[in-house]
Amino acid sequence: MAELLQFAFSGLTVGAVYALVALGFTLIYNASDVINFAQGEFVMLGGLVTVFLLAAGLPLPVAALLAVVASTLVGLALYRFAIEPARGANAVTLIMITIGASIFLRGAAQVIFDKRYHSLPPLFGDTPIRFGGAAILPQSLVVLAGALVIVVLLWAFVDRTLFGKAVLATAANKLAARLVGIDTRLTVGFSFAISAAIGAIAGILVTPITLTSYNIGTLLALKGFAAAMLGGIGSAVGAVLGGLLLGLLEALSAGYLSSEFKDAVAFIVILAVLFVRPQGLLGRARVERV
Amino acid sequence: MLRIENLHSGYGRIEALHDVSLDVSAGEVVALLGANGAGKTTLLRAISGVQPVTSGQIRFEDRRIERMPAHRRVLLGIAQVPEGRQLFAPLSVEDNLKLGAWTRRASDLTADIAGIFAMFPILSEMRHTAAGALSGGQQQMLAIGRALMSKPKLVLLDEPSMGLAPILVDQIFNIVAQLKRSGQTILLVEQNARAALAIADRGYVIETGRITVGGDAATLLADPRVQSGYLGV
Ligand SMILES: Nc1ncnc2c1ncn2[C@@H]1O[C@H](COP(=O)(O)OP(=O)(O)OP(=O)(O)O)[C@@H](O)[C@H]1O
Numbered sequence: 001m002a003e004l005l006q007f008a009f010s011g012l013t014v015g016a017v018y019a020l021v022a023l024g025f026t027l028i029y030n031a032s033d034v035i036n037f038a039q040g041e042f043v044m045l046g047g048l049v050t051v052f053l054l055a056a057g058l059p060l061p062v063a064a065l066l067a068v069v070a071s072t073l074v075g076l077a078l079y080r081f082a083i084e085p086a087r088g089a090n091a092v093t094l095i096m097i098t099i100g101a102s103i104f105l106r107g108a109a110q111v112i113f114d115k116r117y118h119s120l121p122p123l124f125g126d127t128p129i130r131f132g133g134a135a136i137l138p139q140s141l142v143v144l145a146g147a148l149v150i151v152v153l154l155w156a157f158v159d160r161t162l163f164g165k166a167v168l169a170t171a172a173n174k175l176a177a178r179l180v181g182i183d184t185r186l187t188v189g190f191s192f193a194i195s196a197a198i199g200a201i202a203g204i205l206v207t208p209i210t211l212t213s214y215n216i217g218t219l220l221a222l223k224g225f226a227a228a229m230l231g232g233i234g235s236a237v238g239a240v241l242g243g244l245l246l247g248l249l250e251a252l253s254a255g256y257l258s259s260e261f262k263d264a265v266a267f268i269v270i271l272a273v274l275f276v277r278p279q280g281l282l283g284r285a286r287v288e289r290v
Numbered sequence: 291m292l293r294i295e296n297l298h299s300g301y302g303r304i305e306a307l308h309d310v311s312l313d314v315s316a317g318e319v320v321a322l323l324g325a326n327g328a329g330k331t332t333l334l335r336a337i338s339g340v341q342p343v344t345s346g347q348i349r350f351e352d353r354r355i356e357r358m359p360a361h362r363r364v365l366l367g368i369a370q371v372p373e374g375r376q377l378f379a380p381l382s383v384e385d386n387l388k389l390g391a392w393t394r395r396a397s398d399l400t401a402d403i404a405g406i407f408a409m410f411p412i413l414s415e416m417r418h419t420a421a422g423a424l425s426g427g428q429q430q431m432l433a434i435g436r437a438l439m440s441k442p443k444l445v446l447l448d449e450p451s452m453g454l455a456p457i458l459v460d461q462i463f464n465i466v467a468q469l470k471r472s473g474q475t476i477l478l479v480e481q482n483a484r485a486a487l488a489i490a491d492r493g494y495v496i497e498t499g500r501i502t503v504g505g506d507a508a509t510l511l512a513d514p515r516v517q518s519g520y521l522g523v
């Protein structure tokens with residue numbers, strides 16, 4: 001029982017990160033129909049930029065804030081200079097563009113930073129909290145709380161502000177959005193920015209536990225994609241649920257089977273979803289928009 | 291108010307509008323008649339700026355707008371009720387209306403929304419329902435309401451009666467007539483030529499991307515080409 005609890009906690013912690021990556025996927029996908037495989041690079045940038053600014057002598061909160069700002073700018077640049085000029089291109093071309101952007105960002109990070117693994121100091125130390133026989137790192141709770149705060153803020157933003165509704169409206173029907181006078185470059189660009197910021201925050205929160213390096217983005221993007229598919233591509237609630245579930249599945253299979261299986265779980269999930277329920281847990285069968 | 295001169299537009303290399311010229315004056319209701327695929331929707335899309343124009347001019351209140359982005363045209367006062375309604379399906383009726391007023395940046399829309407509900411009482415009962423869950427007639431009312439929320443100078447209506455039961459068609463035409471009485475300028479695209487010309491001051495006929503006939507509504511009703519082609523006489 002204590003073992004199960006232990007696995008569940010580590011699964012939920014990693015799952016929270018997958019959930020945030022999947023949420024980023026969903027935001028960009030809904031706004032622009034783009035599957036952004038550079039989503040993991042935002043997580044990498046968040047962690048690495050914070051690490052290096054901290055090493056340069058800035059206080060942690062300032063370093064973290066600047067890292068989020070930097071990633072957000074990268075997200076905006078991705079939209080403005082890579083996605084927006086290619087509007088009207090087919091889905092495969094757009095995916096190639098985001099993969100290209102991901103390779104570019106990884107290369108740039110390797111040159112600007114380095115190829116080593118880095119950590120950040122945990123917010124509340126690293127003395128594990130004992131709970132039901134399991135040991136929980138305080139930083140795990142920080143990750144979970146951070147993910148919760150992000151989800152609630154995002155929900156409040158789209159539900160309570162007119163700009164948030166304009167973002168939803170753009171996702172629901174871009175033609176109609178333009179016809180009511182919404183500048184859709186603004187709302188879509190905003191979705192890229194928010195998505196990048198969420199990824200960066202996830203990266204900063206989880207680095208004390210999982211460490212970070214220039215190349216963590218690729219696998220994270222795949223995991224986030226698997227999570228989004230599991231939850232149902234396009235569904236924000238599904239993304240969060242899919243992320244947590246994928247994290248749990250990984251931790252349980254690593255614990256009870258072998259840790260070698262851990263990374264295979266995401267691929268098995270992708271295949272299983274494709275075969276059994278292509279629309280995911282909460283997604284609706286995709287209706288072609290005419 | 292709106293003056294279109296020698297407009298050309300198309301999809302890729304296929305031209306859908308050839309040398310179209312047309313005017314709408316303030317306070318007028320102008321009908322645009324034409325068969326399926328004649329280019330009516332393409333023309334309205336070009337006026338709203340969601341369709342590229344290859345050559346020609348669109349003037350709105352003496353300002354050239356053919357290269358202006360769509361959202362700025364709404365700001366100038368052009369609203370469209372598009373073909374197929376194009377509502378924000380997952381959003382509520384009320385949110386659809388609020389987004390209709392997006393360009394106005396008004397802080398309080400309560401009175402405007404009440405105005406739309408007075409025009410379409412059924413929408414008031416459905417204010418919290420997702421637009422996608424409304425019936426066809428209710429969706430059309432909401433699409434009209436959403437366009438009116440921007441307080442437009444010119445409303446482009448693309449086949450508002452399409453796919454509706456006869457009783458709803460009458461209701462929609464009553465609303466158009468009511469808007470006309472209130473002084474609203476309207477460019478009305480319709481397949482239902484008789485009903486459209488009954489309300490309109492003037493009309494044009496478009497055939498395979500060209501304007502072929504234009505004139506007063508009464509003249510068009512009496513024109514043999516219009517009678518045989520669009521009135522089933
Ligand atoms: N998205 C598109 N891509 C390519 N061709 C198009 C597209 N939309 C319309 N067309 C073509 O442009 C021409 C004009 O179409 P348009 O939709 O403007 O006609 P319409 O008069 O509105 O017809 P309807 O009464 O059926 O709505 C048609 O030949 C049509 O096939």
Ligand SMILES: [Mg+2]
Nearest residue numbers: 330331332373
């Ligand atoms: Mg049409």
